[in-house]
Amino acid sequence: GVVDKGVDFAQYFCTYAFLYHQKEMLCDRVRMDAYYNAIFKNKHHFQGKTVLDVGTGSGILAIWSAQAGARKVYAVEATKMSEHARTLVKANNLQNVVEVIEGSMEEVVLPEKVDVIISEWMGYFLLRESMFDSVICARDRWLKPTGIMYPSHARIWVAPIRSGLVDKKENDYEEAMDDWRSFVNETKNYYGVDMSVLTKPFEEEQNKYYLQTSIWNNLHPHQVIGTAAVVKEIDCLTASVDDIRQFTSTFFSSVTFESRLCGFGGWFDVHFRGRVENPAQQEIELTTAPSIDNGTHWGQQVFLLQPSVQVSEGTDLNISFSMSRSKDYHRLMVVEFGCDIRHSSGTMLPPIKKSFYIE
Amino acid sequence: GVVDKGVDFAQYFCTYAFLYHQKEMLCDRVRMDAYYNAIFKNKHHFQGKTVLDVGTGSGILAIWSAQAGARKVYAVEATKMSEHARTLVKANNLQNVVEVIEGSMEEVVLPEKVDVIISEWMGYFLLRESMFDSVICARDRWLKPTGIMYPSHARIWVAPIRSGLVDKKENDYEEAMDDWRSFVNETKNYYGVDMSVLTKPFEEEQNKYYLQTSIWNNLHPHQVIGTAAVVKEIDCLTASVDDIRQFTSTFFSSVTFESRLCGFGGWFDVHFRGRVENPAQQEIELTTAPSIDNGTHWGQQVFLLQPSVQVSEGTDLNISFSMSRSKDYHRLMVVEFGCDIRHSSGTMLPPIKKSFYIE
Numbered sequence: 001g002v003v004d005k006g007v008d009f010a011q012y013f014c015t016y017a018f019l020y021h022q023k024e025m026l027c028d029r030v031r032m033d034a035y036y037n038a039i040f041k042n043k044h045h046f047q048g049k050t051v052l053d054v055g056t057g058s059g060i061l062a063i064w065s066a067q068a069g070a071r072k073v074y075a076v077e078a079t080k081m082s083e084h085a086r087t088l089v090k091a092n093n094l095q096n097v098v099e100v101i102e103g104s105m106e107e108v109v110l111p112e113k114v115d116v117i118i119s120e121w122m123g124y125f126l127l128r129e130s131m132f133d134s135v136i137c138a139r140d141r142w143l144k145p146t147g148i149m150y151p152s153h154a155r156i157w158v159a160p161i162r163s164g165l166v167d168k169k170e171n172d173y174e175e176a177m178d179d180w181r182s183f184v185n186e187t188k189n190y191y192g193v194d195m196s197v198l199t200k201p202f203e204e205e206q207n208k209y210y211l212q213t214s215i216w217n218n219l220h221p222h223q224v225i226g227t228a229a230v231v232k233e234i235d236c237l238t239a240s241v242d243d244i245r246q247f248t249s250t251f252f253s254s255v256t257f258e259s260r261l262c263g264f265g266g267w268f269d270v271h272f273r274g275r276v277e278n279p280a281q282q283e284i285e286l287t288t289a290p291s292i293d294n295g296t297h298w299g300q301q302v303f304l305l306q307p308s309v310q311v312s313e314g315t316d317l318n319i320s321f322s323m324s325r326s327k328d329y330h331r332l333m334v335v336e337f338g339c340d341i342r343h344s345s346g347t348m349l350p351p352i353k354k355s356f357y358i359e
Numbered sequence: 360g361v362v363d364k365g366v367d368f369a370q371y372f373c374t375y376a377f378l379y380h381q382k383e384m385l386c387d388r389v390r391m392d393a394y395y396n397a398i399f400k401n402k403h404h405f406q407g408k409t410v411l412d413v414g415t416g417s418g419i420l421a422i423w424s425a426q427a428g429a430r431k432v433y434a435v436e437a438t439k440m441s442e443h444a445r446t447l448v449k450a451n452n453l454q455n456v457v458e459v460i461e462g463s464m465e466e467v468v469l470p471e472k473v474d475v476i477i478s479e480w481m482g483y484f485l486l487r488e489s490m491f492d493s494v495i496c497a498r499d500r501w502l503k504p505t506g507i508m509y510p511s512h513a514r515i516w517v518a519p520i521r522s523g524l525v526d527k528k529e530n531d532y533e534e535a536m537d538d539w540r541s542f543v544n545e546t547k548n549y550y551g552v553d554m555s556v557l558t559k560p561f562e563e564e565q566n567k568y569y570l571q572t573s574i575w576n577n578l579h580p581h582q583v584i585g586t587a588a589v590v591k592e593i594d595c596l597t598a599s600v601d602d603i604r605q606f607t608s609t610f611f612s613s614v615t616f617e618s619r620l621c622g623f624g625g626w627f628d629v630h631f632r633g634r635v636e637n638p639a640q641q642e643i644e645l646t647t648a649p650s651i652d653n654g655t656h657w658g659q660q661v662f663l664l665q666p667s668v669q670v671s672e673g674t675d676l677n678i679s680f681s682m683s684r685s686k687d688y689h690r691l692m693v694v695e696f697g698c699d700i701r702h703s704s705g706t707m708l709p710p711i712k713k714s715f716y717i718e
């Protein structure tokens with residue numbers, strides 16, 4: 001529904017107003033290299049062109065666009081970070097090219113349409129934060145019919161994984177419940193109030209927190225135990241908010257070695273390809289897949305199954321996946337996994353179905 | 360200024376909607392014993408009376424009031440925790456006495472005035488969260504002229520302390536700045552953008568975070584190196600919002616043993632005394648002073664001075680203290696300490712003056 005601007009600032013934008021947080025993104029080498037190469041290996045998209053940077057933060061992408069030869073760059077930022085961006089633009093002598101505009105993209109008015117929209121809008125598991133909505137809004141209002149999106153494409157991936165987190169979270173949950181039970185006893189004995197009626201709601205609360213909420217994690221590639229699949233492809237030039245608000249996907253995954261199936265890992269990649277009539281000279285990919293040396297600040301999202309299930313090479317997983325937005329706050333997501341497991345012997349296990357919150 | 364209700368819910372009330380958070384308070388034995396004894400050792404204030412519990416949370420104080428013999432208890436709670444409170448009241452068979460009302464105290468309408476207002480409104484360093492404003496509002500609208508406040512009095516304390524945190528925070532800050540400087544170098548070398556102009560704002564941001572923000576801590580009594588003083592006394596029956604919105608105090612503190620003066624510790628206590636015409640049969644105190652065995656979830660707030668100063672027995676500290684509310688958010692505070700140090704030899708050190716945020 002309707003977004004309360006004050007609440008959105010309090011809950012979402014607040015962190016972006018800190019240099020500390022911008023620095024975390026600026027220190028992500030994989031992210032930085034991808035955007036840097038996307039721009040500087042495709043200067044033909046920038047030379048003499050007008051560019052819009054949606055959510056400029058520190059201003060880095062706007063500055064690179066200008067350095068690559070843009071005629072004019074509009075750099076829009078909702079938070080007070082815009083002031084630092086303006087300072088940085090000046091210090092790098094680009095104030096005649098880059099115009100920093102403080103305001104939310106949905107409300108800003110530009111004097112002209114642009115040739116390129118560049119933005120680093122990707123949240124955890126791609127869509128958390130729902131910032132792509134603002135990019136779509138910018139595109140529909142300000143991109144020329146011949147314009148180019150940077151990045152141009154995005155994909156969401158899912159794969160079966162093993163993970164010790166399944167035991168840890170189960171333990172944490174059990175401990176919290178043990179603790180609750182002694183608390184109920186003591187409150188009855190010392191203070192004469194029987195709290196046992198709240199055991200069920202407390203259990204639900206803790207269960208949601210420990211077991212039904214996805215977890216940020218840096219997965220090792222060896223933790224991926226079966227084939228990964230794309231559950232969503234986005235063409236940034238044509239996607240609508242309806243396309244990403246809610247979607248489902250089903251796919252097969254084949255287990256590649258004997259292991260425990262502890263749940264699923266989720267990540268994304270984006271590509272910079274220009275557009276068909278005006279392609280990139282060099283296509284660039286930014287992936288947040290499990291990696292030993294090229295981890296990103298996005299890590300992966302882990303969705304745990306309890307109990308874990310023993311599987312082996314050749315076990316077939318028939319997986320259904322759906323994502324939609326949280327009822328309470330549009331920048332958070334709800335995800336549902338279904339999984340049918342067929343061992344290579346032909347035995348089928350009882351189907352699994354579980355919902356998760358991405359908080 | 361004006362409070363945006365949505366923002367206030369997003370930033371402040373949200374945590375109280377979790378049983379997990381209510382449990383933390385319900386597990387604080389010092390807190391629980393104080394309220395329990397205040398009620399059950401002063402049943403004459405409750406028997407046959409009407410009571411208002413401002414911010415009932417789980418409903419515990421309302422239930423105790425009913426168990427102590429109240430005729431009627433209005434239990435007001437702004438968050439969905441009200442539903443759990445209602446369940447708990449029923450499970451303890453008090454639904455004929457306790458009426459749980461979901462709503463913010465400022466807006467709720469009661470059918471009658473009450474004899475007693477009970478509330479656990481104290482935040483870190485007493486006034487953080489500014490919840491006492493809501494108690495004042497309740498009192499002015501709903502307390503009978505002869506009514507009683509539970510608690511009836513509150514005090515804020517300050518004392519000079521020593522603390523290893525002074526070194527730790529200084530280190531953390533230095534590390535963050537070292538890290539920033541390599542970041543600036545790398546960004547220049549690898550990505551062609553000079554970020555050095557942001558060094559000063561980053562330094563200010565980190566300085567505020569590490570060195571100018573008070574810290575939650577459980578102080579050991581031995582860390583208090585001089586006499587403690589009351590900087591604010593509140594009579595809950597008569598205090599106005601203006602009395603607590605902004606105040607100053609100056610006092611002397613005498614150092615009691617040779618040590619490093621690393622800053623100041625702050626805490627509070629409250630008393631349950633009834634009122635002059637209708638006093639408590641047994642006065643109860645709830646203190647959050649540094650203690651070995653009787654720590655509370657409030658701990659103490661620590662305000663660090665850099666650099667620390669060597670002091671000895673007989674060193675006199677002339678301290679000025681002021682507290683006001685944060686410009687940006689009325690539930691947070693800003694505190695200023697001034698300190699003149701006179702060694703027993705008569706030598707005066709250069710005066711210290713420093714502001715802190717309570718976040």
Ligand SMILES: Nc1ncnc2c1ncn2[C@@H]1O[C@H](CSCC[C@H](N)C(=O)O)[C@@H](O)[C@H]1O
Pocket residue numbers: 013016017025026054055056057058059060061076077078079081103104105106119120121131134
């Ligand atoms: N609707 C909107 N309007 C303006 N800015 C927005 C926005 N939604 C998100 N933002 C801003 O977009 C930024 C995303 S983080 C990326 C920052 C920068 N482009 C970089 O790549 O380093 C944040 O600073 C956030 O405040």
Ligand SMILES: Nc1ncnc2c1ncn2[C@@H]1O[C@H](CSCC[C@H](N)C(=O)O)[C@@H](O)[C@H]1O
Pocket residue numbers: 372375376384385413414415416417418419420435436437438440462463464465478479480490493
């Ligand atoms: N203005 C207001 N109106 C209604 N409830 C409020 C309020 N300000 C704070 N509260 C509620 O007051 C509670 C304070 S915590 C204390 C809870 C309970 N009385 C106990 O002693 O355990 C929180 O649950 C908070 O949501």
